[in-house]
Structures are given as C-alpha cells and as structure tokens.
Amino acid sequence: MSNRKLWISALRALHRNFRSTSRFSIGIYPKLESSGVFSFSYEVGKPPGYGSCRDRFAEICSFSSKNFCSESADGGVSRCWNCSAVSTSKLFLSCESCKSVQPVDTSVDYFQIFGLDKKYEIKGDSLEKKYKDWQKKLHPDLVHSKSEKEKEYAAEQSARVIDAYRTLINPLSRAIYMLRLESVHVDEETTVSDPELLAEIMEIREAVEEADDPQSLNKIQCQMQDKLESWSKSFGDAFKNRKFEEAITSTQRMTYYERVKEEIMKKL
Template sequence: MNRTKKLWKPFCQVAHRALPSTSRFKLSNYNYNFSTQIYFLDCTSSSRIQNPSLYCGLCYYFEILKFSGRSFCSESAEKASNATCWNCNEAPKAAPFLFCESCRSVQPVDHSVDYFQIFGLGKKYEIGNEKLEGKYKDWQKRIHPDLVHSKSEKEREYAAEQSGRVIEAYRTLTNPLARAIYILRLEGVEVNEDETVSEPELLMEIMEIREAVEDAADSQTLKEIQSQMQEKLIHWGNSFADAYQNRNFDEARVCIRRMTYYHRVNEEIAKKL
C-alpha cells in the first residue's frame, strides 16, 4: 500500500520529472468504430464475449485535452423501409423486426431501431448485463450467418449485417463508457473531439497516476491502482446516470471525460499484468 502513495506526490515533482519544456497534454481520437468482421462467433458457447478495447490514446502532457467520438454512428437517422417481410410479405409479429417468424428469414437492418430496442430495453443508462447476454444469444440463434449459408446471397448479406449490428450493440451496451457515449448520441448530444478541457487538478491527478503505474515494482501494486481506478469508474458512472436522468448533458460529458481517463489507465495496467 505504501507504493500507492506515489499517486499523491506534489505536482511540482511530477511536472519536473514528467514534462518536457515544450509539452502538450492531449487526448487523441477516441473511437467506437467497432468492427463487424467477426460475425462467425459460436453463439452456442457459454463464454462471454469480452468487451472491445476502447483505446483513447492518452498522452500525459500538460496543455490541451481533446475527446473524440466521431466514428460512433447515430442510430436515429433512418426510417424503416419495409413494413413487411421482404421474403413472404407478412407483417412483423413483434418488434424489433430482425427476423421473420413466419418464413424464418433474416430481415435487412433497420437503422431507426436503436441498440436498446434490439435488446428489448428502455433507453436508460443503468442496465443489467445478464439480460443482455441472454438476449444476445437468442438473436444469434436466429440471425447468425452460419444458419443461412445455403440461402440466397441477399439473405446471407442481411444475416451478416444483422449479426454484426447485434454484436456491436451488445459490446456497446455492456461497456459503461461506450454506453454513456451512445445514449448521449441518441439524445443528439455530441462529445466533441475538439473540446478543450482545462482542469488542472484532473491533469495533475492523471500524471501522478501514470507515474505510479510506470514505477510500480510488482503486480500487486498494479492491481491496487487498478482497483482504485475501478472505484473511480463506478463513481463517475453513477454520476453520469444522475446527470443523464436530470437531463444535465453538460455534466454528463464531464463524467464521460473522467471515465475515459480512468478506463485508459486500467487498459495500460492490463498490458503490464
């Protein structure tokens, strides 16, 4: 535990050791452009799909922080083009209409259906991962590309797109940080990559944390720092939930920035363990 006291060194010491004379503190592009090239997952497996690495490229220098979510797609732009099944013309028996129960055909992607709707959830930040996992497996048992390998090229394309989108939705909603950014996007609130942050206390804290990670002598010390970061992530996740519920989107963005920094520290620790 003594080693973790490095987290709170005086700023002048940290700055003297960590900062070059011409330095910038910048948070580079932070993307949630999840790949959909991994459609062929074993949907019958009981193993969980791990959340994707959400790297934000944190450079620990002092002047400017920038936050980006540019590549994260908007889910409210497109109306459904088909009110009936493309194959049998039957009306959908349930929403969302990813799969026709009448003829067992996978349907084309409807981007007006958001990720919460795919999993039968209301649009709220606090959700349970257990329900998400069960629904994810149910969808893949219906729309997985392997299930339509002998069908038409059109339906194989639909299955690949639908399965990829369900994977993307699952990854987004099971990750608190990705979920926070996504739910703000649904509200039309962008997390601007060019937004400049000037929070000296936060910058000092991040530099101290980074130095502690770099100087950690053993895995136990790293795990202690990782535990501290996880507590901070939970705290700021709860703060985001409150801000979102109160429609305080400016505060919600502040919470996302904090979550981003602490998440990045945990990613760096994971590389060392």
C-alpha cells in the first residue's frame, strides 16, 4: 500500500477510535506535502469541565510513517514495528514473536494492561504480581542493550504501567478512573454542601489537631479507614447499578476521609 493510502487509513482509524471513546468533536484535514509526507490540521470541540482534548489528540497522532508499522492497514490489526508479526490480542505492550517493546497504545485501558475485568472489586495481590511481571519486561534498565527507539518505548510503557498500578491499587483513584471510563466527569475539588458531612469533617479535623500522641492519631486513622471502606462499598454498588450520581457522592465522601488520613500521616 502506498504511503498516501497508508496515512489516510491511519487518520480515518484514529478519527473513528477517538470519536467512539469520547464526547469531543474533531475535524481532520490531511494535506500531502511536496516532500511526499502527509501533514494535517484539526479542529476540536470541547465541552466545559474537560481536560485538553487537543493535547490528547496531538499525543495520539504524534507518530511518523516510520513508526506506523505497529498499526497496519490490514483490517486494523496490530503489527510489531520490529518484525511485523501480527498481535494475537488487543494488549500489545511487547511483541509475542520477537519480544520487542511496542509504542504506547492509549486505547488500552488500565484494566486491560493487567488482564483484569473492569470491576471495582480487585485483588491487590493479583494486581501487584502482574505489575511486577510487566515491570520486569519494560523497565528501562532491562533494555539497556536495545535500540534507542525501543528504549524510548520501554520508558513510556513503564511509566504507563506505573500510573495504571497506582491508579487501580487505591480505591478512591480507581473509583474516579472507572467513572471517567464511562465519560462521567468527577471534579475532585467540588465543595460538598451536605451540612451533616461538613460538621462531621470539622469535628474530625479538630480531633486531629488536638491529638498529641500517636495512639490518639492511630485511633482516628482506623476510624477513617472504616469510613473509607464503607463508602468504597457504596461506590461499588452504585457503579454496578449504573447509578452514577450516587457513585459520585461516594467518591466525594471518600475524598474527604482520604484527606483526613493524609493530615494524620503528616503528624505521625
């Protein structure tokens, strides 16, 4: 296939993928330069409250025809940039054939990276084991003898795996991430207007300020952990039943209790 057709196919595939996974509208305008290389411009429509769609789209599209072999035009299948082997699965962090580390595929979500079902309840031990397995394959120190291109891919993939692990291992960040996968925006800085909750938080913070020994602080810490677990369960139930407003309320409660725990840790 010619470079011209290859790039057009790539742009169309990216446009379809991005449009199907977000609420943003995108116009793509490819142009064939005199050098024979395609350039393009695009216009992005973005609703208030969302992060920069333009930046995200630019990141997805910042690749050259030289690196394009990881996305073939053969029905959208993924091919290794090094040996052109076809991937047998959606997850394509490293080639099954030549073991080369592949470029980051942002369409693979954090649950897919670790081979987990997209469920709120996950086992920490299982997640940690899979995280360590991936780090063994992707850590830059372990690919020092590889090409500069593969070193760069390994560094990017390793950073993504670390971010995925840190997001999923924490109940609060996992909850917020799962809502975002459903295109439900969560503003972590929203002030809760529930008088009962505000009174409770003020009382807890006063207790933290007045506590002058580790035993008292640890007691409050345990209380916060119990509240976190209770609201974590509430989130899981609400999310499972797609009651997203209730799920958001649960994350707001969890955020307050998490912040109290952080204040306690500073005093211990």
